[in-house]
Amino acid sequence: MKNYTSIKDIENIHNWITEAKKVKANPLANKNLGKNKTLGLLFFNSSLRTRLSTQKAALNLGMEPIVMNVSGDAWGIEFEDGTEMNGNTAEHIKEAAAVVSQYCDVIAVRAFPTLTDKEKDESEQVLNSFVKYASVPIVSMESATGHPLQGLTDALTIAENSLKKKPKVVLSWAPHIKALPHAVANSFTQAMQKMDVEFVIANPEGYDLSKEITKDTPIYHNQAQAFKDADFIYAKNWSSYESYGQLLDVNDNWTITKDKIGDAKFMHCLPVRRNVVVEDAVLDSKNSLVIEQANNRTYAAQLVLKKILENL
Amino acid sequence: MKNYTSIKDIENIHNWITEAKKVKANPLANKNLGKNKTLGLLFFNSSLRTRLSTQKAALNLGMEPIVMNVSGDAWGIEFEDGTEMNGNTAEHIKEAAAVVSQYCDVIAVRAFPTLTDKEKDESEQVLNSFVKYASVPIVSMESATGHPLQGLTDALTIAENSLKKKPKVVLSWAPHIKALPHAVANSFTQAMQKMDVEFVIANPEGYDLSKEITKDTPIYHNQAQAFKDADFIYAKNWSSYESYGQLLDVNDNWTITKDKIGDAKFMHCLPVRRNVVVEDAVLDSKNSLVIEQANNRTYAAQLVLKKILENL
Amino acid sequence: MKNYTSIKDIENIHNWITEAKKVKANPLANKNLGKNKTLGLLFFNSSLRTRLSTQKAALNLGMEPIVMNVSGDAWGIEFEDGTEMNGNTAEHIKEAAAVVSQYCDVIAVRAFPTLTDKEKDESEQVLNSFVKYASVPIVSMESATGHPLQGLTDALTIAENSLKKKPKVVLSWAPHIKALPHAVANSFTQAMQKMDVEFVIANPEGYDLSKEITKDTPIYHNQAQAFKDADFIYAKNWSSYESYGQLLDVNDNWTITKDKIGDAKFMHCLPVRRNVVVEDAVLDSKNSLVIEQANNRTYAAQLVLKKILENL
Numbered sequence: 001m002k003n004y005t006s007i008k009d010i011e012n013i014h015n016w017i018t019e020a021k022k023v024k025a026n027p028l029a030n031k032n033l034g035k036n037k038t039l040g041l042l043f044f045n046s047s048l049r050t051r052l053s054t055q056k057a058a059l060n061l062g063m064e065p066i067v068m069n070v071s072g073d074a075w076g077i078e079f080e081d082g083t084e085m086n087g088n089t090a091e092h093i094k095e096a097a098a099v100v101s102q103y104c105d106v107i108a109v110r111a112f113p114t115l116t117d118k119e120k121d122e123s124e125q126v127l128n129s130f131v132k133y134a135s136v137p138i139v140s141m142e143s144a145t146g147h148p149l150q151g152l153t154d155a156l157t158i159a160e161n162s163l164k165k166k167p168k169v170v171l172s173w174a175p176h177i178k179a180l181p182h183a184v185a186n187s188f189t190q191a192m193q194k195m196d197v198e199f200v201i202a203n204p205e206g207y208d209l210s211k212e213i214t215k216d217t218p219i220y221h222n223q224a225q226a227f228k229d230a231d232f233i234y235a236k237n238w239s240s241y242e243s244y245g246q247l248l249d250v251n252d253n254w255t256i257t258k259d260k261i262g263d264a265k266f267m268h269c270l271p272v273r274r275n276v277v278v279e280d281a282v283l284d285s286k287n288s289l290v291i292e293q294a295n296n297r298t299y300a301a302q303l304v305l306k307k308i309l310e311n312l
Numbered sequence: 313m314k315n316y317t318s319i320k321d322i323e324n325i326h327n328w329i330t331e332a333k334k335v336k337a338n339p340l341a342n343k344n345l346g347k348n349k350t351l352g353l354l355f356f357n358s359s360l361r362t363r364l365s366t367q368k369a370a371l372n373l374g375m376e377p378i379v380m381n382v383s384g385d386a387w388g389i390e391f392e393d394g395t396e397m398n399g400n401t402a403e404h405i406k407e408a409a410a411v412v413s414q415y416c417d418v419i420a421v422r423a424f425p426t427l428t429d430k431e432k433d434e435s436e437q438v439l440n441s442f443v444k445y446a447s448v449p450i451v452s453m454e455s456a457t458g459h460p461l462q463g464l465t466d467a468l469t470i471a472e473n474s475l476k477k478k479p480k481v482v483l484s485w486a487p488h489i490k491a492l493p494h495a496v497a498n499s500f501t502q503a504m505q506k507m508d509v510e511f512v513i514a515n516p517e518g519y520d521l522s523k524e525i526t527k528d529t530p531i532y533h534n535q536a537q538a539f540k541d542a543d544f545i546y547a548k549n550w551s552s553y554e555s556y557g558q559l560l561d562v563n564d565n566w567t568i569t570k571d572k573i574g575d576a577k578f579m580h581c582l583p584v585r586r587n588v589v590v591e592d593a594v595l596d597s598k599n600s601l602v603i604e605q606a607n608n609r610t611y612a613a614q615l616v617l618k619k620i621l622e623n624l
Numbered sequence: 625m626k627n628y629t630s631i632k633d634i635e636n637i638h639n640w641i642t643e644a645k646k647v648k649a650n651p652l653a654n655k656n657l658g659k660n661k662t663l664g665l666l667f668f669n670s671s672l673r674t675r676l677s678t679q680k681a682a683l684n685l686g687m688e689p690i691v692m693n694v695s696g697d698a699w700g701i702e703f704e705d706g707t708e709m710n711g712n713t714a715e716h717i718k719e720a721a722a723v724v725s726q727y728c729d730v731i732a733v734r735a736f737p738t739l740t741d742k743e744k745d746e747s748e749q750v751l752n753s754f755v756k757y758a759s760v761p762i763v764s765m766e767s768a769t770g771h772p773l774q775g776l777t778d779a780l781t782i783a784e785n786s787l788k789k790k791p792k793v794v795l796s797w798a799p800h801i802k803a804l805p806h807a808v809a810n811s812f813t814q815a816m817q818k819m820d821v822e823f824v825i826a827n828p829e830g831y832d833l834s835k836e837i838t839k840d841t842p843i844y845h846n847q848a849q850a851f852k853d854a855d856f857i858y859a860k861n862w863s864s865y866e867s868y869g870q871l872l873d874v875n876d877n878w879t880i881t882k883d884k885i886g887d888a889k890f891m892h893c894l895p896v897r898r899n900v901v902v903e904d905a906v907l908d909s910k911n912s913l914v915i916e917q918a919n920n921r922t923y924a925a926q927l928v929l930k931k932i933l934e935n936l
Contacts, residue, residue, distance in 0.1 A: 028348055031348075036652055036655075036683075036684075038680060038683065040676065046387055048380070048387070048403070048408070048411070048412075049411055051380065052352065052378060052380070052411075052412065052415040052416070053414070053415055055378050055415075056350060056378075056415040059348075059350065059376050060348075064683050066676060066679055066680075068672070068675065068676070075670055075672070075895065078898070082899070082904060083898070083899065084898075084899040084900060085897035085898050085899060085900050086801045086897065086900050090895045090897065091672070091894065091895030091896070092896075092898050094898075094907070094908075095894050095895065095896065095907075095914065095915070095918075096672070096895075098915045098918070099672070099673055099676075099894060099915065099918040100672075100676065102677070102915065102918050102919040102921075102922065103676040103677055103679075103680040103922060104676070177398045270403065270407055270411060271387065271402045271403030271407065271408075272403070272404075272407065273397035273398065273402065274390070274395070274396075274397050274404050274406075275394070275395065275396040275397060276396060276397050276398050280394060283406070283407075284406075290407065291407070291410045291411065291414065294407075294410070294411040294414050295414040297414075298414065298415060340660055343660075358699055360692070360699070360715070360720070360723070360724075361723055363692065364664065364690060364692070364723075364724065364727040364728070365726070365727055367690055367727075368662060368690075368727040371660075371662065371688050372660075489710045582715065582719055582723060583699065583714045583715030583719065583720075584715070584716075584719065585709035585710065585714065586702070586707070586708075586709050586716050586718075587706070587707065587708040587709060588708060588709050588710050592706060595718070595719075596718075602719065603719070603722045603723065603726065606719075606722070606723040606726050607726040609726075610726065610727060
């Protein structure tokens with residue numbers, strides 16, 4: 001594997017889960033693999049889990065992480081071709097990506113969408129520019145339309161916590177006060193489509209994800225119907241895809257409650273707004289897997305970095 | 313020892329000083345103790361000495377430090393229980409602390425007081441929330457009401473520089489243009505109360521520290537009287553505790569001068585505003601211990617981390 | 625060598641280039657030299673290449689880099705002597721430099737000029753204050769009037785890419801929309817003056833660099849004339865030195881084009897504004913050395929740190 005920028009880069013998710021479990025069981029087994037190798041972590045946006053878990057994963061492999069907040073520590077980067085750069089951007093991605101490749105053996109990038117320009121977001125300009133102009137492997141730490149480290153994490157967590165051969169997994173839209181990206185929902189959907197699970201999505205009308213992503217996954221506009229006999233409820237807010245980046249009026253209450261989910265396991269990528277997305281009673285119950293998901297971020301990142309290092 | 317959040321966590325300060333001197337004499341003796349262990353340093357507020365000395369201490373023990381500026385790098389954290397999080401905070405401390413515990417073997421936290429809400433500050437909401445919700449040891453890098461790494465540093469510095477069996481130590485309030493916390497003064501007072509010294513405090517009327525802290529330590533409102541026969545003068549500004557967080561009119565000049573302190577050793581935790589808190593002639597004299605205090609921050613932090621690691 | 629703050633610190637540039645090539649050929653040969661030594665990187669200004677390449681150089685030598693954004697992470701530093709610090713600065717450089725020296729074995733500093741106060745900039749107040757008050761070696765990561773790590777990098781790059789015994793090298797001013805420092809142009813000029821090259825400078829009238837720097841280097845106000853038979857064209861914008869820090873009206877078009885430079889190698893320190901300083905066709909051609917310059921930043925920094933460590 002050269003780059004890891006999408007769930008599509010996982011050729012066989014069952015093998016990857018088996019390998020991730022091995023990494024988790026013995027995280028320091030490959031401490032020499034990354035010796036004298038640096039991982040550059042470039043943040044165009046803020047981060048807590050991703051920042052810490054990816055550094056931890058690198059350290060477990062003996063790599064040296066170097067963190068940069070691109071906006072704060074450096075300067076504006078130009079992504080358009082052929083422009084006369086007499087505005088706010090001081091360096092072109094062609095140089096920036098090539099230069100960082102001189103110092104880092106692997107580059108991990110986080111860059112959120114605009115949520116105003118669908119075409120630009122779907123072109124994955126920032127991530128794909130790094131893939132194009134860097135001379136070293138690129139890992140997505142969440143891009144405009146995907147969060148594949150989270151998707152892999154979630155697949156691992158479901159595999160670890162499933163009591164059935166083919167559990168029912170529901171991705172449910174939940175309320176939020178701000179317009180949020182589709183990245184986590186997209187990558188979770190793509191990961192579930194590769195798993196041996198019964199997977200459905202629940203969201204209000206007007207909130208269907210891109211057809212390119214959902215394909216033939218059943219979509220319910222009635223939350224209760226979707227939740228019937230569910231083993232795992234994965235909650236996440238996203239803004240409208242059709243009315244791109246908008247918050248629409250929603251009649252029903254989509255907040256996840258204990259009453260609604262019963263004995264199903266609860267999942268969320270975090271950060272989560274308590275009593276908006278989900279009520280305290282769910283997060284504070286034994287059925288919540290959110291902290292274990294956070295823990296598994298380390299092993300998902302570590303598996304990806306291990307595969308990349310083995311291929312250098 | 314699990315956590316280090318207060319001078320009260322020091323069971324016997326004389327033993328600790330003996331151990332700290334050993335750490336200082338041979339700082340790399342325990343380079344393997346922290347191998348493959350990470351220290352998360354979470355800053356809610358700015359820091360120079362604490363940031364560098366705590367990292368240095370971790371490195372001396374073979375730990376991997378991971379630094380995060382919570383406000384800049386991540387997002388607003390909610391500390392209230394049961395709230396509907398539809399405002400500025402995006403993650404609850406319950407998740408944040410539990411999540412960071414997945415990646416860090418020890419968490420060090422800096423969080424200053426509001427200086428407007430005495431009750432909230434005294435509840436040590438941020439620090440205590442980490443203690444409550446993290447699953448790993450917590451070290452205070454200065455909280456609302458205490459700075460125990462500084463207090464331990466200062467005790468070590470006095471022990472190293474004392475020519476007498478029972479020296480006289482004075483904590484003196486000094487002027488400043490901004491309202492400052494009580495944390496350093498509180499922890500210094502608590503540390504001195506455990507030491508074999510004659511300890512008194514000098515401050516203008518209206519500036520007495522909390523009775524819970526000063527207990528039966530003599531308080532002088534006349535600086536000259538307090539300074540009589542002093543061996544160590546520790547200067548520090550703090551805002552009023554009674555008129556909580558306020559700057560009061562002070563008639564006398566409390567700036568520390570060479571004339572006032574004579575041959576006494578001068579101490580300050582730094583940063584210090586020259587010619588406001590203390591005149592140049594004092595800081596630039598041989599009697600100033602401020603740089604040695606800064607140096608000892610490393611060994612205080614290293615002793616604390618060593619004790620925690622030995623107990624993991 | 626104690627400090628590295630200027631090209632003047634290079635006693636024999638030919639020997640240094642020979643040594644730098646050895647470092648580049650085998651960058652991990654001295655991995656034990658910096659063991660248990662910390663490099664403090666203090667940024668008063670933003671940085672991408674310098675931040676990453678200096679960390680990489682430190683890691684190659686086994687050092688532990690500790691990065692600080694002075695403005696964001698800490699507080700305002702006072703550089704004037706004897707002032708009553710009742711304004712925006714909270715710590716004096718006397719304390720700051722001495723304190724950082726307690727935690728770091730070498731300190732690297734980046735501090736740009738004001739471009740409004742020539743005398744202050746030429747006094748190199750920030751850099752020289754660190755030299756004066758720190759107790760450990762100081763490395764300039766670009767100061768008000770020089771960028772000696774870049775100058776050394778550029779000398780190495782020219783040595784590696786020269787096909788002639790005595791190539792012709794031109795430093796050419798190029799357009800920019802903002803007032804930029806003279807640091808890179810100054811250090812490049814000083815480095816070339818030490819090399820066995822034919823060195824000339826091309827810039828519009830009113831843009832001559834300081835006579836203290838250019839000495840008897842020929843200065844052309846006609847770009848085409850200067851470029852005749854050039855082997856290397858080094859482009860850089862700088863603001864006026866005479867009309868200090870100003871942008872002057874320039875009649876001719878000084879943007880570097882493929883037509884203008886022909887087969888000469890193109891160099892720039894980056895970041896570069898495309899189609900303002902230089903057209904795409906030059907940067908995207910095989911004659912551009914800019915990425916190799918970026919790569920050589922690591923080995924220039926590593927040679928400097930190696931020399932300092934060997935002398936500790």
